[in-house]
Amino acid sequence: MLVYILGVALFALGICVSVALHEAGHMLTAKAFGMKVRRYFVGFGPTIFSFRRGETEYGLKAIPLGGFCDIAGMTALDEVTPDEAPRAMYRFKTWKRTVVLAAGSFTHFVLGFIVLYLMAITMGLPNLTNKPVVDEVSQCVRGGTTAEEINNPVCQPGDPAPALAAGVQAGDEIVSVGGTPTPEWSDLLVAVQGASGPTEVQVLRDGETRTLTVDVPRVTRPADNGGTEQVGAIGVAPASLLPYGPVAALGGSLSFTGDMLVETWNRLLEFPERIPAVVEAIFGGERDPNTPVSVVGASRIGGEAVEQGLWEVFLFLLASLNFFVGIFNLLPLLPLDGGHIAVTWYERVRDWLRKLRGKVPGGPVDYTKLNAVTAVIVVIGGAVVLLTVTADIVNPIRLSP
Structure with missing residues (x-):
């Protein structure tokens, strides 16, 4: 039981590190382009400690679930002080804003690749293509x-x-x-x-x-x-696992990363049709191992993997979760980063069309007009999270002993 708890805690820690690095990706690229980063915090809730270095406050919150990077002027609704205005994010070129917004997802892809590379050189990569090895x-x-x-x-x-x-x-x-x-x-x-x-x-x-x-x-x-x-x-x-040397593992891990990104995208497209099976599982139906899992469910599976000595399952699951979060976060829906990227490019295309007609560029998009759509997406997302967490508590997916 102690090993299981350790595995759950270790997987949860891996998730926290992933999220912290996601926000660090936003912060580092924003600073590289000269944008002002006000705060970088890991976690939510009450502040445990913080310190200021330069113009940025760094800190740790009490609830280690997520984090945030506060960039001045991320949207036109963000109030900025006169000294922040020249470096507000919305004033920068479209490609620079896109890089900053996509940096979080890119960090997840890099983390997934690193996990796969470590697997490749230590225990091998899963033989998903059934190669006769x-x-x-x-x-x-x-x-x-x-x-x-x-x-x-x-x-x-x-x-x-x-x-x-x-x-x-x-x-x-x-x-x-x-x-x-x-x-x-x-x-x-x-x-x-x-x-x-x-x-x-x-x-x-x-x-x-x-x-x-x-x-x-x-x-x-x-x-x-x-x-x-x-x-x-x-x-x-x-x-079941294909071994690689340190050099061959680079190409093998890169190819496997590509395969996993494609598979993750396909699973994401299937996501809505698998929700009814999650509801059935909550009310006593057999839990389909292909149904979506929450962070709670993934952590439980990670704990069971460690308990059974299946470290390859633990690492594969951690890599898979990073790829899923990275792709999901790029969906063109607010409040996801992909939604902000979509708005950014909408402004760019709109201003290009206005220029062709001899008009001056339009102002930044009024996010208040998108509040209703954003609220609907947040409610739907919250409902899905609640369903998957409930299913992972009352009828979790388990590894075969």
Whole structure:
């Protein structure tokens, strides 16, 4: 239980650090462009401590959930003093304001990449594409009619060990069997099960393709129709994590980051249709593991991952959360950063069109006219958060032991 609590606290700390760095991204870019940053605080609520360095006050609040960066003149509604006016954010060029507003999300993407890189060089990246990479080479293979018989770790005299005898090693990627390409593990299974006797197996090892000869035995295995059948077997297990060296991990982590960003976007598009399943879970329905989770739910899963020693799940979840927050925050909806970016570019396009018609630039957008839309979005967002938090308390998603 203590390990679980430690895992929950550690994951929550990771979230707090992510949010703090998000706001730091806004602050650092704003300062770099010469905008005035009044305050940078981590957390909300009563102030625990603060100090001033230069023109900016830095501090820590009592509730470590989020934070804020107060940039003078972020919108035209923001009151600025005469000395702040020349450096008010709304006076700067569109591209500079866009960079400052997008810097928070960019920070999440960088954090997600760093987490994935650390995973790659220590434990490997998840094998989401089902690549035929060997995790373990069995000491023997045997037939049987039950999983217990087939997976019995005690080898008997005479049990063949085809992959081991042929020199297949953990980390090898099996690219073909008997001349048949095996781009995925399922292709490898089909090719091996149809093989018999000495068979050429090509493996990719340390960047080089090697050809091995595996004497494939035919063994008895349960058939889909309930009986048994004779199939080929070589004694290898798939890798759930793909290992990388320090250099190769850069490219691997970058590619994996791109894949995750695409997958996160697809999940975000599916978000509305999964809300009914969350409501059902609250009232006793089975919780679909693909339903949205709140920070509470993610922290609980992180705690279970640490409790079970599944650090790869912990880190993958932390990276996923950063990618989700980064993309979500760029949606063109107020009060998200993406909403402010949309308003900024609306002003830019509007003024360009006015210039074509010989008119002077218009003034800053009146945010009060957007208050009703913003309020609706805040209410909907709050309702979704309340639903997911409730579901994560009464019917949480759990890791299989």
